Amino acid sequence: MNIWLMKSEPDEFSIDDLKKRKKEPWTGVRNYQARNYMRAAKLNDVVLFYHSNCAEPGIVGIARVSKVAFTDPTQFDSKSDYYDAKSDQLNPRWSCIEVSFVEKFKQVATLPQIRENKKLRSMLILRPGNRLSVTPVEPSEYLEIKKQS
């Protein structure tokens, strides 16, 4: 089993939105490395849900992979923000996965807390200029985050 961290801007789609909707296709990822991580995701992999670009950035809850990678339909939708005219119907460029709500943390694991925790020092989210919306997480890091939530 793998563990992933996925970012979302709460103004766009928050953990509460996921709780309400129960599941959500994670469309719109337009970065090759993040795409490759999604393609590597397996059914029921754990997803740490991260709120970015907001007042309190941090890990706010847990989701799980409820559908493995499939063609992201938004790349062929000319009305979508995520439309990609260069993507080939026969060999689509972008994939997405479906994630389902598991839990919302009682306490947010805030970015400063993550940064201060020695056991979480190597998390990719802390890397300067990290802009990947999907990154792998070590099991030990996952356990540590669960502990403080």
Next chain:
DNA sequence: GCCAACGTTGGC
């Protein structure tokens, strides 16, 4: 709103 750190694009 600022700005650093990227990834992508496109001219050559």
Next chain:
DNA sequence: GCCAACGTTGGC
């Protein structure tokens, strides 16, 4: 294939 310009992300 190089690299400058540009756009985007995301913390602060």
